[in-house]
Amino acid sequence: MLVRPRRNRRSPGVRALVREAELSPEHLVLPLFVQEGNATATPIASMPGQARLTIDLLVEKAREALSLGVPAVEVFPLVPEAQKDARGSESANASGLVPRAVRALKQALPELVVITDVALDPYSSDGHDGVVVDGRVDNDQSLPILAAMAVAQARAGADVVAPSDMMDGRVGAVRHALDEAGFTDVLVCSYCTKYASAFYGPFRDALESAPRAGDKKTYQMDPANVRECAREVALDEAEGADWLMVKPGLPYADVIRFVRDASSLPVAVYHVSGEYAMLKAAAERGFIDYERCLIESLTCLRRAGADIIFTYGALDAARILRAQR
Ligand code: PBG
DSSP states (O other): OOOOGGGGGSSHHHHHHHOOOOOOGGGEEEEEEEESSSSOEEEOTTSTTOEEEEHHHHHHHHHHHHHTTOOEEEEEEOOOGGGOBTTOGGGGOTTSHHHHHHHHHHHHOTTSEEEEEEOSTTTBTTOOSSEEETTEEEHHHHHHHHHHHHHHHHHHTOSEEEEOSOOTTHHHHHHHHHHHTTOTTOEEEEEEEEBOOGGGHHHHHHHTOOOSSSOSTTTSBOTTOSTTHHHHHHHHHHTTOSEEEEESOGGGHHHHHHHHHHOSSOEEEEEOHHHHHHHHHHHHTTSSOHHHHHHHHHHHHHHHTOSEEEETTHHHHHHHHHHHO
């Protein structure tokens, strides 16, 4: 036999030399859930190992991330029911939970990259990402609200705002509003190809943010589609996005590759709550090894073309990768 692929697998050293995709903590973003109060961590039942944190504990968790080499966090709020309304007004409150959390994070950890989510669902009494008017999610009425929310987050010190709402034109609306307010250096990470996925279930438990009626299929993408991504990529590029995100992760590896090949912008992927929960649940039952399956999942996302990976397993992965060195 002249050709023996196994020669390139014969030892750890040879395998290291020919390895294609690399995973390290600096590619990871840790999503965090923030709640009102003090010194309280409320575990999320469907996401073992994750909790909603009050701002003081949020800062400590972010400090841990940095010390493990994870450079960034994204912040999601649990908004008290009494503050929710049809237009999600609380989202633009400069002293709301997210702006306070962002200020605390940047004050304690100036080098931390702080990312904020731009969408109405945690703030809306309808649980939708845009404003519901006459039973429909109204695209154009949502845009100024989303833009005001992004500006409030930037004013608090967010480095990156991440519109996850999937309204048409929102990247441009957010970019214009940021620039007008003087935040030309704040990045926009567009959730560019975000699918109407059942894998977001545990996240909606964590934030009590599930839609009160209907589903998100009139704005989030159909899981059956990939060609359609070309339009979303072209629009987001034209509207000034700095990063393009694919979401969810592993079941959409072909979408990551598609977006990677369609654009020269950095590509992020969100390894979402349901994907994390599946790993945890199967491991709890002894069916799989959590640590090895986590590292494999994240490595596969890098191989598929992701530059940046948002994952609830960021700290676990960073610890595992360090121990392997
Ligand atoms: C809100 C938002 C969602 C997620 C991130 N931002 C939920 C949704 O769109 O319903 C999901 C993240 C996850 O499942 O980990 N627009």
